[in-house]
Amino acid sequence: MMNIQVRNVTKKYKDKVALNKLNFTIEGPKIVGFLGHNGAGKTTFLNILSGIIPTTDGELLVNGNPVFNTAQVLRDICFIAETGNFQQDMTVEQSLKANRYFYPKWDQELARKLLKVFALPPKSKVRNLSKGMSSALGIITGLASRAPITICDEPYIGLDVAARSKFYDLLIEEQEVQPRLFILSTHLIDEVSNLFDEVLILDEGELLLQKDYLEWDETILAIRGSAEEVANVAKDHEVIYEQVFMNEKMAVLYLKDDWSNNNAITSERVSLQELLVYLSKQQKARYAI
Amino acid sequence: MNLVKGSFYVFFQTYKKQNVIFWSVLLAIVLFSFFVVLTLVQDTFFMIILSVPIYIFFVTMGSKWLTSTFSYFMKFGLTRLQYVGVTGLFFLCWSLVTALFSTGLHQGIFFLNRVLELEQFMIFHPLYFINPTIAFHFMFLFDFVLLFLCLLCGLLLNYIFFKFGLVGGYSFIGLMVFIPILAIALKWYIPLFDVVGEITIVSFCGVIALVSIVLYTFIAFCLRKLSAVTG
Numbered sequence: 270m271m272n273i274q275v276r277n278v279t280k281k282y283k284d285k286v287a288l289n290k291l292n293f294t295i296e297g298p299k300i301v302g303f304l305g306h307n308g309a310g311k312t313t314f315l316n317i318l319s320g321i322i323p324t325t326d327g328e329l330l331v332n333g334n335p336v337f338n339t340a341q342v343l344r345d346i347c348f349i350a351e352t353g354n355f356q357q358d359m360t361v362e363q364s365l366k367a368n369r370y371f372y373p374k375w376d377q378e379l380a381r382k383l384l385k386v387f388a389l390p391p392k393s394k395v396r397n398l399s400k401g402m403s404s405a406l407g408i409i410t411g412l413a414s415r416a417p418i419t420i421c422d423e424p425y426i427g428l429d430v431a432a433r434s435k436f437y438d439l440l441i442e443e444q445e446v447q448p449r450l451f452i453l454s455t456h457l458i459d460e461v462s463n464l465f466d467e468v469l470i471l472d473e474g475e476l477l478l479q480k481d482y483l484e485w486d487e488t489i490l491a492i493r494g495s496a497e498e499v500a501n502v503a504k505d506h507e508v509i510y511e512q513v514f515m516n517e518k519m520a521v522l523y524l525k526d527d528w529s530n531n532n533a534i535t536s537e538r539v540s541l542q543e544l545l546v547y548l549s550k551q552q553k554a555r556y557a558i
Numbered sequence: 559m560n561l562v563k564g565s566f567y568v569f570f571q572t573y574k575k576q577n578v579i580f581w582s583v584l585l586a587i588v589l590f591s592f593f594v595v596l597t598l599v600q601d602t603f604f605m606i607i608l609s610v611p612i613y614i615f616f617v618t619m620g621s622k623w624l625t626s627t628f629s630y631f632m633k634f635g636l637t638r639l640q641y642v643g644v645t646g647l648f649f650l651c652w653s654l655v656t657a658l659f660s661t662g663l664h665q666g667i668f669f670l671n672r673v674l675e676l677e678q679f680m681i682f683h684p685l686y687f688i689n690p691t692i693a694f695h696f697m698f699l700f701d702f703v704l705l706f707l708c709l710l711c712g713l714l715l716n717y718i719f720f721k722f723g724l725v726g727g728y729s730f731i732g733l734m735v736f737i738p739i740l741a742i743a744l745k746w747y748i749p750l751f752d753v754v755g756e757i758t759i760v761s762f763c764g765v766i767a768l769v770s771i772v773l774y775t776f777i778a779f780c781l782r783k784l785s786a787v788t789g
Contacts, residue, residue, distance in 0.1 A: 316786075316787055319632075319633065319635070320632065320635065320637075321629065321632045321633065321785070321786040321787060322785040322786060322787050323783055323785060338637040338638055338639065338782070339637065340635075340636075340637050340640060343635035343636070343637060344635050345635075346635055347635075348633050348635075350633065353629060353630070353633075354630075354633060355630075356568060356571065356572050356626070356627075356630060358571065358572060358574070358575055359568075359571045359572070363567075363571055366567070367564055367567055367568050367571075368634075369564070370560045370561065370563055370564020370565075370567065371560075371561070371564050371634040371635060371636075372635075
């Protein structure tokens with residue numbers, strides 16, 4: 270059982286606030302989708318969670334211990350970033366050999382098997398790998414590390430559909446064999462959303478929502494109708510996004526209360542991907558102002 | 559133990575290529591010089607300095623250290639303290655092996671000189687300024703501590719660039735260049751040379767070792783909260 274407690278975590282880069290007083294708890298084993306538009310603060314948070322950068326304020330605890338510079342916590346975390354996971358002058362084989370020394374639960378047999386699955390040339394240097402191959406090496410590391418907290422930040426950039434599909438299968442398989450807390454940050458949401466047990470969405474450095482994925486449809490809803498009716502219904506909930514087209518207003522709501530059907534408006538399901546698109550549009554509109 | 563083994567493995571693999579290139583070039587120059595002295599020239603005196611390029615090479619390697627390895631090791635879950643520890647240990651081993659090899663090379667060339675009775679070829683070491691008949695083990699000791707210091711100086715420079723960016727880094731270099739100029743202008747070098755000339759080699763090595771320890775402690779202090787992502 271892994272427990273991540275985030276208490277008032279703030280991260281500032283000079284004048285920019287990347288994370289603003291984040292507060293939440295994640296408990297595993299489970300697969301968590303960590304989502305948000307570009308610049309929402311996902312990578313910053315994942316960097317803090319893996320001890321790569323310190324917080325400006327607040328604390329991040331794993332099983333009650335602070336993450337930053339705590340060896341007993343960090344050895345239970347495997348972080349696969351978007352890029353820069355491996356030394357360029359080392360070969361694939363050498364990179365996997367190095368992993369063996371640092372991850373206490375490293376499964377060499379699994380790593381060998383996955384090397385064949387993704388058809389990676391063991392003698393090839395990391396600098397000569399294509400983007401997809403490099404991502405595959407990251408995935409192999411993440412899965413074979415068997416770390417109780419495995420974090421993947423955009424793990425499959427450059428991977429083709431077949432390889433991505435293979436990754437999803439492996440993820441489910443691995444979660445059955447050795448359940449752990451997987452945190453996935455990705456923009457390919459439609460493909461992967463069915464894997465999630467829980468979803469966290471960041472928006473402008475703040476937590477927009479944290480929900481079990483099964484409760485998603487009862488939490489996020491889009492409504493359409495006249496401006497007055499939509500405003501009337503929306504007042505009891507949090508409006509995530511809204512737009513007016515001709516005489517019709519559309520609003521995406523984060524339901525704070527029980528939903529009751531209203532004949533004057535139409536309601537429809539919003540997928541995770543659609544919500545991220547709305548958030549992105551909203552962000553662009555903010556900057557346009 | 560796994561941590562030390564793994565770190566050494568990664569450090570070795572990361573710097574293998576640079577080491578192979580450097581030593582190949584240096585040894586090729588030595589061999590070429592020998593060849594020239596033996597076959598082509600008769601009355602010209604040849605002198606080679608091996609140590610100074612090695613010192614420069616070590617400063618260069620130290621100055622890439624954080625950039626090449628820090629974020630990589632942080633992703634592996636090392637704490638800053640562990641990173642500083644394995645770095646110091648690797649620096650010591652690297653300096654030790656290189657000092658041994660470099661001193662051995664000096665002795666080997668002396669030996670060949672004697673066997674081949676070459677009088678117009680000489681290999682020079684900076685310690686000859688202090689004592690031209692320096693013993694093998696003193697040369698080794700001096701190279702060992704100085705190479706360690708060179709790596710640490712490079713690491714400090716890398717830290718300044720890593721933490722304060724190009725402006726901070728080049729300002730620091732400017733300051734470091736300005737100090738010797740000031741030293742020459744104000745003739746600080748006279749008491750310095752007097753002290754160096756008077757103390758024994760062991761004391762001199764002791765001073766370098768002490769400076770290295772202070773520098774290492776300072777760097778360890780600076781790294782304890784360093785972000786592995788710049789920006």
